[in-house]
Amino acid sequence: MKNTIRVSAAALALAVPLLTHAAQIVVGQVGPMSGLEAAQGRAYAAGMQLAFGNANAAGVNGHTFTLVRKDDGGRPEDTIAGTKELLEKDKPLVLAGYFGSRNVADLIKAGLLEKDKIALVGYRTGEIRPDVPWVYNVRAGLRDELNKVVEHLATIGITRLGLLYEEGPGAPALLAAADEAAGKAKVAIGTKAAYPAGTASIGPAVDTFLKQKPQAILMVATGAAAAGFIEQYRAGGGTAQLFAHSGADIEQLSKRLSEEQMQGVAIAQVTPSPYKISSRIAKEFADTVAKTKDLEVPVSYAMMEGFITGKVIVEAVRRQGARPTREGIASALEAMDRLDLGGYLVGFRPGVRTGSRFVELSIISGTGKIRQ
Template sequence: MALGPKIWFDEVNARGGVHGAKIRHVVLDDGYKVLDTVQRTRELVQRPDLLALIGFAGTANIAELLNQNVLQQAGVALIAPYTGGEPLRQPFNPWIFHIRASYADETEHMVEHLLTLGMDRIGVVYQNDGFGESGLAGVKAALAKRKLSLVSSASYERNTDQVDQAVRTMRSADVRAIIMVAVNKPAASFAKGYRAAGGGAQLFNISVVNPAELVQLAGQQAVHGLGISQVVPYPYSQQLPVVREYQTLLRKHSPGAEINYTSFEEFLGAKVLVEALQRAGPAPTRAKVIQALESLQNLDLGGVTFSYSPTQRVGSRLVEVTVLSRDGKLLK
């Protein structure tokens, strides 16, 4: 997540910066813990030179920033949070500028895809927090829209990969497909445990997982055929100009780093932010950055387009489905 913005900021700085000023990218670790997210963010926004925030993770983490009015009190924008949680979008708040489609968009697309394949008996394994509940609600809504119901659901606790109960629940349920609303370690643990227990349902996961890490943690056999929804274009080919640019700058500024969806998504977020900084002028403020972000209409970054306005904070609704192949590669 930090690498994607870094390579673009490094490139912008190498070209002379924005209006002659260099970008300083400060990265703090919150350990995916809600209270630490709030504390670290409070530390950052107290800095008078801070203009914007980028790339936070966790629906519950960011929701707590809203609950405690941290962004509002600081008057600062958060760009490209790594979450599609609906509570961060509805009701409307002016402080968060989303790069990605929502989990509701992702689950709608997954349910439609599964029903097209004739799989109407669907279960959900979800993280027991705002992230997981948002995905669960999305699946239920997509099914209800088609006059169908969820067959089974099972949760696991945040910051753990203890999913044995979820494996047992899904193994005993008559489901044809399981949508996981899970992060890397518990998703891998569930896939490995479920397959070892003889489970044969089609597995899907929401976009926040890293395919390479899933293969490393669970083994190729357990995740072969796993479908993963994606909210930015496929970063492994070179069909789009922005993908070619990302790959070139990754090699230039971080030799040896692997191409992946996460860094590419946050690379796009950094490009949106830099465009706003340029439009904010040579003496930017937090308020000017927000106004500049609101002015980005049909911003084409090289094959992918984002649009914002004073009443629109979701820049893209793109959703695609990818599948892990037998050799652990991600196929579009």
């Protein structure tokens, strides 16, 4: 009996430090929970929460994960204000799931990430941007998407292209990358038209493309702007093939537009499809959704991307053991050279913080269904 007591006491003594160092990992998101991109912002959050729920059930060094999110309505000034408030009050270990070219650019410019030594993992923008410290993405870059679409068009003999894009500081880099992709594929982007940043005011751009008549139009636009463009362009008699970058949100387009308007529209996707079991991560996602009651929003590509972001964050915390820190998140990510999440690879290293090269095209059939 005495021996049993001594063994139990020793086991308890060993357990106490583990319990002491177990932490509640707060993940902070400031994104569009309302406004034009609310569907994507909320879906991204829901995807992260699915991943964190799995981690909490399985156990990660005794830690638990909590997502705290704030609504910026898509407004850059509210992104900054919300992040400052989040950092002060909720003390997140890592930030995730930010949206908008200006929003992310202004966050970096404000110096909050560097000052607080906190990483941003997972974001969505519509610009070509350099990799900078503290900012990590789990998806392919816009340059990869442009190359994929232009190569596909060149293969099927389409050589006269148009480009719809959002105005802003990142526009020159986007235009240069688009021209570079076109040059490699030996095609030409002869017509370019912009719409005002943070809006869906695409009327003048529609008029430009109806007049110039390119064979295909690349839309580097938000979901709301892309939907408005397709609607007005088709109503005006436009017949060019339409290709959108991943930020356009295929679910938002399908919900707003008719099957006739959507027929033949193609969208670059940077994650596996959330609608079919094509890989282990797709099955894990589907199984998690199936056992989750009362999903806040419908399943979508944005939700799948949030799920991937959540899994990357969990892995970065797991690699730190009992004492995860903000700086430790960045160090773990920098050493995450080839993480296989189940048929979807994510890798970072010093100076390379765009974690994936995965791009495939989703094409809408005549019945409004998605086909790869």
